[in-house]
Amino acid sequence: QVQLVESGGGLTQAGGSLRLSCVASGPIFRINAMEWYRQAPGEQRELVAGITVGGHATYGESVKGRFTISRDNDKNTAELQMDRLKPDDTAIYHCKMRIGARISGVRSVTDYWGQGTQVTVSS
Numbered sequence: 001q002v003q004l005v006e007s008g009g010g011l012t013q014a015g016g017s018l019r020l021s022c023v024a025s026g027p028i029f030r031i032n033a034m035e036w037y038r039q040a041p042g043e044q045r046e047l048v049a050g051i052t053v054g055g056h057a058t059y060g061e062s063v064k065g066r067f068t069i070s071r072d073n074d075k076n077t078a079e080l081q082m083d084r085l086k087p088d089d090t091a092i093y094h095c096k097m098r099i100g101a102r103i104s105g106v107r108s109v110t111d112y113w114g115q116g117t118q119v120t121v122s123s
Contacts, residue, residue, distance in 0.1 A: 009117030
């Protein structure tokens, strides 16, 4: 069974930094895109950042220049470094990975989501 476990959320003041981590485990043979999303109360889910296998990163307009996504393919890990945080960054952050896994003898590629981690930025 494939699982994604996130960590690193918390409470910080405006201008501060947090680093989120997402680790995938299970019968994985490949991980394609890794992405971070966020959802604030009453808002739609928003793509924050994504990174390809080759390391090409893309960012949502609201976080460009402040957030940095990275990945470690050997450790099946995605990280999101968040700097110069603003109160508007307050949300639950989820990682998503497109993972190739062999389960019950069957190889398939599926999107998996983490459980989410709360990020709160006070003014």
